[in-house]
Amino acid sequence: MRLEVDITGKVFKNVAGERHDVLVGINFTLASGEVGVFVGPSGCGKSTMLRILAGLDHQYQGEVLRPAAARIGMVFQEPRLLPWRSVEDNVRLAAPQADEAKLATLFAILELSAHRKHFPGELSLGLARRAALARAFAVDPDFLILDEPLASLDDALAARLREEITTLVGRRATTTILVTHNLEDAIRLGDRLFLLSARPARILHVLPIRTPRAARTETEIKDIRTQLARLNLANI
Ligand SMILES: Nc1ncnc2c1ncn2[C@@H]1O[C@H](COP(=O)(O)OP(=O)(O)OP(=O)(O)O)[C@@H](O)[C@H]1O
Numbered sequence: 001m002r003l004e005v006d007i008t009g010k011v012f013k014n015v016a017g018e019r020h021d022v023l024v025g026i027n028f029t030l031a032s033g034e035v036g037v038f039v040g041p042s043g044c045g046k047s048t049m050l051r052i053l054a055g056l057d058h059q060y061q062g063e064v065l066r067p068a069a070a071r072i073g074m075v076f077q078e079p080r081l082l083p084w085r086s087v088e089d090n091v092r093l094a095a096p097q098a099d100e101a102k103l104a105t106l107f108a109i110l111e112l113s114a115h116r117k118h119f120p121g122e123l124s125l126g127l128a129r130r131a132a133l134a135r136a137f138a139v140d141p142d143f144l145i146l147d148e149p150l151a152s153l154d155d156a157l158a159a160r161l162r163e164e165i166t167t168l169v170g171r172r173a174t175t176t177i178l179v180t181h182n183l184e185d186a187i188r189l190g191d192r193l194f195l196l197s198a199r200p201a202r203i204l205h206v207l208p209i210r211t212p213r214a215a216r217t218e219t220e221i222k223d224i225r226t227q228l229a230r231l232n233l234a235n236i
Pocket residue numbers: 012013020022040041042043044045046047048049077199
């Protein structure tokens with residue numbers, strides 16, 4: 001799925017009627033199967049942008065073009081599971097077409113098999129995040145939107161899930177947008193890194209990573225880190 005984005009303005013108004021500019025210059029295109037990673041200071045407007053891209057917020061200036069029939073999988077910054085449904089039912093409700101074999105594989109990959117019958121209130125934040133990932137992947141998305149999906153997981157699990165996300169995204173050439181504060185995730189997962197300014201967010205730098213994910217060497221990853229460090233990334 002190809003995605004074309006040209007958001008020229010997004011404004012929130014507070015109760016006193018004061019304008020609060022959040023997005024001013026967000027212009028980019030993602031090719032089918034491309035992974036765009038967005039990095040920017042807290043509060044700059046990343047989650048707001050994702051809601052617009054997902055079609056959940058239409059109150060903005062500009063244009064977002066994607067096929068109307070595209071299936072969207074979204075992991076919100078807070079896991080947002082239905083509290084009165086089990087983990088398994090949360091996933092089944094989002095993806096009624098998914099058969100048992102597929103769900104079993106997905107739960108195994110995300111290390112959730114023992115938690116299928118648990119309710120969201122019984123989960124740690126890390127488990128709830130994985131359940132949210134399972135729900136997003138179960139729909140076989142054409143467009144995957146991930147808002148800090150690996151936050152609050154321990155390093156080892158985050159690294160394993162990063163690998164799994166890479167595999168799942170590669171399997172169907174899923175066009176993906178990832179928001180993260182973690183440069184390691186950004187460099188290992190992204191095809192292109194977009195660095196955002198403080199609010200109101202605009203794209204300050206775009207850094208393409210041309211080597212395919214699987215072929216990236218540790219030296220190359222370190223080089224990209226150095227390049228990022230040279231761009232003034234304070235507060236990210
Ligand atoms: N519904 C809303 N009404 C008014 N202001 C809002 C609303 N949602 C977000 N904002 C404001 O818009 C700005 C951007 O918020 P957003 O959640 O998009 O930031 P973010 O980049 O995702 O931050 P973080 O990295 O902390 O998740 C913030 O100043 C926030 O207070």
